[in-house]
Amino acid sequence: MSPGYLPFAGALDLPAFLCDNCGSWQRHFEAPPSCPLCLDARHVVPQAGWRFWVEAEARARFPCRWDEVEPGVWRFWNDPVCGIGPSAYLVTGAAGNMMFEGCTVFSEEALGAVADLGGVDVLSASHPHSYGALWQVQDRFDPELALPAGDFAWSAALRVSWPYDDALHPLPGLDLYVTGGHFDGHAVLHDRERCILFCGDALKFELDPADPRRALTISAHKAFVRGVPLTAAELRRYRDVFAPLDFRQTWTPFEQAGNSGRAEALALIDAMLATRPHAYPVPLAELRP
Ligand SMILES: [Zn+2]
Numbered sequence: 097m098s099p100g101y102l103p104f105a106g107a108l109d110l111p112a113f114l115c116d117n118c119g120s121w122q123r124h125f126e127a128p129p130s131c132p133l134c135l136d137a138r139h140v141v142p143q144a145g146w147r148f149w150v151e152a153e154a155r156a157r158f159p160c161r162w163d164e165v166e167p168g169v170w171r172f173w174n175d176p177v178c179g180i181g182p183s184a185y186l187v188t189g190a191a192g193n194m195m196f197e198g199c200t201v202f203s204e205e206a207l208g209a210v211a212d213l214g215g216v217d218v219l220s221a222s223h224p225h226s227y228g229a230l231w232q233v234q235d236r237f238d239p240e241l242a243l244p245a246g247d248f249a250w251s252a253a254l255r256v257s258w259p260y261d262d263a264l265h266p267l268p269g270l271d272l273y274v275t276g277g278h279f280d281g282h283a284v285l286h287d288r289e290r291c292i293l294f295c296g297d298a299l300k301f302e303l304d305p306a307d308p309r310r311a312l313t314i315s316a317h318k319a320f321v322r323g324v325p326l327t328a329a330e331l332r333r334y335r336d337v338f339a340p341l342d343f344r345q346t347w348t349p350f351e352q353a354g355n356s357g358r359a360e361a362l363a364l365i366d367a368m369l370a371t372r373p374h375a376y377p378v379p380l381a382e383l384r385p
């Protein structure tokens with residue numbers, strides 16, 4: 097561990113506790129009294145009190161699975177899972193591997209699979225709802241941890257090595273852009289070669305039950321669980337980020353939509369800016385000419 101202030105260094109190695117309600121982790125000397133991510137207005141508090149799991153309990157309860165969704169792009173997730181259940185994405189490449197987002201908990205076997213794929217050179221996430229167990233990946237692989245300065249206050253379970261402002265180009269072909277909106281530091285990852293936008297919670301899809309790679313609807317939110325829409329200025333900023341990017345697939349932490357890209361994202365935003373922002377799912381068929 098370096099650099100840092102040595103008298104406090106041990107606190108960064110305290111055990112981590114998983115919030116059963118939202119799936120975020122805190123390092124603490126005992127089970128934490130509450131979860132700051134649940135108390136935030138973008139989520140909700142548990143209706144029957146706090147419950148936290150340590151790593152071994154979380155691994156036993158929430159088996160970790162993984163799959164190569166597109167050539168060179170791996171998804172790690174937990175099923176069954178507590179909380180919101182985000183996926184982690186490992187984008188592999190000759191110049192290095194980048195993991196974006198974290199799943200709720202990585203099993204020992206999953207971390208072994210990551211190691212077999214070449215490990216992790218750069219680690220990042222769109223926003224705190226999908227930090228998941230990034231701390232396990234940081235502890236195991238010691239990658240650069242790139243997070244937007246705007247969300248630094250949420251990264252207490254981690255040690256950020258590469259804070260950035262509006263954009264960062266951590267590896268060839270991979271670009272991070274801050275969109276704000278859902279969170280002040282909310283960011284997206286653009287894979288230029290594969291034309292995939294890892295959009296975090298900037299967008300949300302409902303999938304075809306018969307085809308999990310096919311989205312039926314698209315929507316955008318300030319707070320999904322409460323159905324709160326974004327403001328017009330927040331949508332214009334999303335638009336400014338998306339418009340120059342070539343993407344034909346859009347992957348949230350929960351969906352890997354293979355049939356919705358830049359055109360659909362801009363059409364949704366333009367339709368809302370022409371009337372007023374809302375949080376309702378819009379059928380993709382309505383947005384296409
Ligand atoms: Zn929580």
Ligand SMILES: [Zn+2]
Nearest residue numbers: 223225278297
């Ligand atoms: Zn979110």
